[in-house]
Amino acid sequence: MAAVIIYPAIDLKDGSCVRLVRGEMSSATVFNADPVAQASAFAGAGFQWLHCVDLNGAFEGRSVNAAAIRGIRSAIAIPIQLGGGIRDRAGIEHWLDAGITRVVLGTMALRNPELVREVARAFPGRIAVGIDARNGWVAVEGWAETSEVSIGELALRFEDSGVAAIIFTDIGRDGTGGGVNVEATAGLASLVSIPVIASGGVGSLDDLGALASIPKLQGVVVGRAFYDGSIDPAVALALNGAD
Numbered sequence: 001m002a003a004v005i006i007y008p009a010i011d012l013k014d015g016s017c018v019r020l021v022r023g024e025m026s027s028a029t030v031f032n033a034d035p036v037a038q039a040s041a042f043a044g045a046g047f048q049w050l051h052c053v054d055l056n057g058a059f060e061g062r063s064v065n066a067a068a069i070r071g072i073r074s075a076i077a078i079p080i081q082l083g084g085g086i087r088d089r090a091g092i093e094h095w096l097d098a099g100i101t102r103v104v105l106g107t108m109a110l111r112n113p114e115l116v117r118e119v120a121r122a123f124p125g126r127i128a129v130g131i132d133a134r135n136g137w138v139a140v141e142g143w144a145e146t147s148e149v150s151i152g153e154l155a156l157r158f159e160d161s162g163v164a165a166i167i168f169t170d171i172g173r174d175g176t177g178g179g180v181n182v183e184a185t186a187g188l189a190s191l192v193s194i195p196v197i198a199s200g201g202v203g204s205l206d207d208l209g210a211l212a213s214i215p216k217l218q219g220v221v222v223g224r225a226f227y228d229g230s231i232d233p234a235v236a237l238a239l240n241g242a243d
Contacts, residue, residue: 003241004212005219007051007081007197008042008226008233010035010072012065014056019224025055031227036071042226043076045233049101050080051167051199051221057085058106063095073099083130083167087111092119096126104167106130107140110147113157120162128165128197129158136184139171151184155192165218166192169199180207186214197221203230205239212240 010017013025017032032038039050052072056064062085063069073080082095083104092103102125109116109129120127131154132139138149155166168188170181180201189196195218198211202222208231211220225231 004208004217005049005197006047006208006236006240007049007219007221008045008047009051009053009199009221009223010038010042011053011055011223012068012084015065015068017227018055019227020055025059028055035068036075039072039076042233043078046237047233048078049219050076050078052080052082053104054082054084058083059085061085061087061107063091069095069100070098081128081167083128089115089119092123092127096123102126102128102164104128104130106132109158110138110140110149110154116163117158117161120158120164124162125164127163128167129155129163129194130167130169131155131188132169132171133184134171151188152191155188155194158194159192163194165195165197167197167199167221169221170201172200179203180211180220182210182214185211185217189214189216195219205231205236208236208240 013028016030017035017038018028018030020027054063054065079101081102081104082100086092086103087108095103105116131151133151134146137146138154139146185198197219199221203225226233
């Protein structure tokens with residue numbers, strides 16, 4: 001398959017690595033109580049990026065798992081993209097100063113797009129927009145609230161803004177391992193010039209292959225499939241050819 005960046009995911013809840021099903025906090029399964037060890041394992045496997053989400057922070061609107069995130073940053077050398085609970089410029093600058101490579105803004109992208117454009121200009125290559133959708137509509141506040149804004153409408157607000165990437169998650173598939181929404185991902189990638197990273201539902205090597213066939217797709221976030229053994233990280237990296 002064509003090479004894309006594979007982003008192994010660490011989703012943090014109460015200091016542990018967990019996976020949710022469709023974004024429901026009550027569905028959390030703890031896969032590793034030591035996120036630093038998990039991050040080190042991903043880096044040691046050969047991945048070139050890490051995708052990290054502060055789940056508690058996404059619901060509370062502030063960074064909650066900061067100690068774990070700082071521990072991860074200190075333990076590994078590869079770039080980290082971080083989302084969850086980062087809702088203002090002070091929070092963005094805090095994490096960029098702390099060595100986070102790229103900050104992912106979701107709720108802010110809907111609530112305050114001008115500020116997102118402002119920080120994208122101020123910090124080139126270091127700001128990404130997270131577009132999380134339920135049945136085609138953007139969801140925010142830790143996915144607890146669904147808006148009346150469509151995926152494409154929100155994405156187009158950031159054309160020519162300097163945003164480094166759009167991370168698109170189909171909430172209905174996230175954490176299920178039931179397959180990715182290839183059609184919606186391809187549609188988004190064709191609509192905007194901003195690089196798109198796919199997330200949600202990856203459960204097999206076939207899913208990775210289907211995504212890699214999308215023109216202009218930059219990468220894919222993989223979570224539960226690595227934790228439950230559905231996809232062997234070494235095999236995924238080998239088949240990907242280059243990461």
